[in-house]
Amino acid sequence: MDHPRVCPTRRTSFMTGAACCVTVLVSLLAPPAPARAVSSEDLDRTLTSCNLVLKNTLEMPDQGIPKDLLQRCKGLAIFPGVVGIGAVVGLSYGNGVVLRRDDRTGAWTKPAFFTVRGGSIGAQVGAQSVDLILLIMSEEGVQRLLEERFTLGADIAVSAGPVGRGATAGTSLKFDAGILSYSRSRGLFAGISLAGARVEPDDVANAEYHGRDVTVQDVFYEDKGNLSKAGEQLVRDLNTATHAGTRPTR
Numbered sequence: 001m002d003h004p005r006v007c008p009t010r011r012t013s014f015m016t017g018a019a020c021c022v023t024v025l026v027s028l029l030a031p032p033a034p035a036r037a038v039s040s041e042d043l044d045r046t047l048t049s050c051n052l053v054l055k056n057t058l059e060m061p062d063q064g065i066p067k068d069l070l071q072r073c074k075g076l077a078i079f080p081g082v083v084g085i086g087a088v089v090g091l092s093y094g095n096g097v098v099l100r101r102d103d104r105t106g107a108w109t110k111p112a113f114f115t116v117r118g119g120s121i122g123a124q125v126g127a128q129s130v131d132l133i134l135l136i137m138s139e140e141g142v143q144r145l146l147e148e149r150f151t152l153g154a155d156i157a158v159s160a161g162p163v164g165r166g167a168t169a170g171t172s173l174k175f176d177a178g179i180l181s182y183s184r185s186r187g188l189f190a191g192i193s194l195a196g197a198r199v200e201p202d203d204v205a206n207a208e209y210h211g212r213d214v215t216v217q218d219v220f221y222e223d224k225g226n227l228s229k230a231g232e233q234l235v236r237d238l239n240t241a242t243h244a245g246t247r248p249t250r
Helices: 008-029 041-057 066-070 139-144 203-210 214-220 229-241
Strands: 075-085 091-100 114-118 128-136 158-160 181-185 188-191 197-203
Touching: 041 091, 041 128, 041 181, 041 203, 041 214, 041 229, 066 075, 066 229, 091 158, 091 203, 091 214, 091 229, 114 203, 114 214
Parallel strands: 158 181
Antiparallel strands: 075 091, 075 128, 091 114, 114 197, 128 181, 181 188
């Protein structure tokens, strides 16, 4: 039986149209130009949003991020309101902060601003936004974030984190390396894979908040930079949640 033949012109038009759609999506999600204006008020709003995401997971012990993992991680990244367009294309872009936990004192550093772009934020995404949390389980992982063009899944292993109280009990898995990723949508947390996403310091935001001569490494390892009231509240709440003052569990 003869099969219907696809007209080459129609096929070419379809492929061209699909390529145009992808190009438009990429352009929509492209990071703002380095010269973009950002104010201290904007950054404080980001910090307040990050703290709200943190509080939400702490208030959901049976459906949130296991507290023992939060207490063991060496770094924490929070990206509130990450924009995702299309479950098939799987593109995403968002702004947030990363904090490092001092291995000697157990206290958290000042926040440094980062961006996340690319990868897939899961089937729950359909032209909506989600909150992302990354638990960085090793000091090596924190240091890799400082590298240029750091890509999850390529430069360091990333996997969907377990959810709920006692989720890590009775398992042979060791959550002491790599990055555990979580998303929050419609009030629910879920572990997701973010392989392929790129995480980079937001130089414009960090220059506005900490000063042009202060690097992310200075913030994490030299205690340099500024700390606004919104940032102080985030650090205080995180210290309380992880019992700062005690050394993190190894």
